[in-house]
Amino acid sequence: MTYGSYLKLDELLALQQPRSAGPEHDEMLFIIIHQVYELWFKELLHELDRVMRLLEGDEPHRAQHTLKRILTILKVMVAQLDILETMTPLEFLSFRARLDAASGFQSDQFRQIEFVLGVKSDGAIRRFPDGSRARAALARRHREPALWDAFLRYLSREAYDVPRSHLARDVTAAVEPSPEIQRLLIEVYRRDPKTAELCERLVDLDEGIQEWRYRHVKMVERTIGGRGGTGGSAGAAYLQETVGRAIFPDLWAIRSQL
Numbered sequence: 001m002t003y004g005s006y007l008k009l010d011e012l013l014a015l016q017q018p019r020s021a022g023p024e025h026d027e028m029l030f031i032i033i034h035q036v037y038e039l040w041f042k043e044l045l046h047e048l049d050r051v052m053r054l055l056e057g058d059e060p061h062r063a064q065h066t067l068k069r070i071l072t073i074l075k076v077m078v079a080q081l082d083i084l085e086t087m088t089p090l091e092f093l094s095f096r097a098r099l100d101a102a103s104g105f106q107s108d109q110f111r112q113i114e115f116v117l118g119v120k121s122d123g124a125i126r127r128f129p130d131g132s133r134a135r136a137a138l139a140r141r142h143r144e145p146a147l148w149d150a151f152l153r154y155l156s157r158e159a160y161d162v163p164r165s166h167l168a169r170d171v172t173a174a175v176e177p178s179p180e181i182q183r184l185l186i187e188v189y190r191r192d193p194k195t196a197e198l199c200e201r202l203v204d205l206d207e208g209i210q211e212w213r214y215r216h217v218k219m220v221e222r223t224i225g226g227r228g229g230t231g232g233s234a235g236a237a238y239l240q241e242t243v244g245r246a247i248f249p250d251l252w253a254i255r256s257q258l
């Protein structure tokens, strides 16, 4: 075994193929940064699956440890946007047309992350062709409980009175705020510092995703202004609507009542 064969470097390094004539200098950066993001998305999914298993196995301490790793990766992912912001609008426009309809909007791994976090929608699955890897992966995650479900089930096993309607909820639906869960979380924060700590890591995760969304839309605004996206959306105006949307709304709602 060598470094190159273990990491499959020949295959990896053959995957960056600019489409622009020349090719335009900045297209290499654009391809590499997106590929790096997809690798981080893969690692995030790997770690999120682990957090779910650890919660299901009543190992909150180890779940927290894994959450910390996820948060550290998210910080790097946000920081990486700085690199893309060194590309000026004109440098991007020099090869943008070659992207045709390609857009991060079609990243199935990003949607998978949203699904694991409870941001679910049928529409996101239907955008991928029947029989594709992406559609199969999304359909599977759509049927599976979200991280919030694993957390509520853990709380219930810790003798918190989580209503049955929440434990047996339709996991294909998006996570919605609930006054009953909020009352219970207030109790956690007041009486159970260990579990409150776990809640705080979930808030970090939520904030980390929102931070990525915010930085991404700012980068989009400074690069393409008010133009529509290659993926067919209104561009920055569409992305703005997703910024600030809480993943774990109950954990935010209780802050004014603690």
Ligand code: HEM
Pocket (backbone or CB within 6 Å): 033, 034, 037, 038, 084, 092, 103, 104, 105, 106, 107, 110, 216, 219, 220, 223, 224, 228, 229, 230, 231, 232, 233, 234, 235, 236, 238, 239, 242
């Ligand atoms: C110059 C750089 C970039 C520009 C101009 C840009 C532009 C856009 C636009 C306009 C959208 C809205 C959908 C559409 O295309 O109509 C979008 C969505 C998205 N982009 Fe980017 N993007 C850039 C870089 C990146 C990078 C590096 C990533 C990392 C993977 C990324 C990931 C995403 C994702 C995941 C979405 C879907 C967001 C959602 O639906 O909530 N983008 N992008």
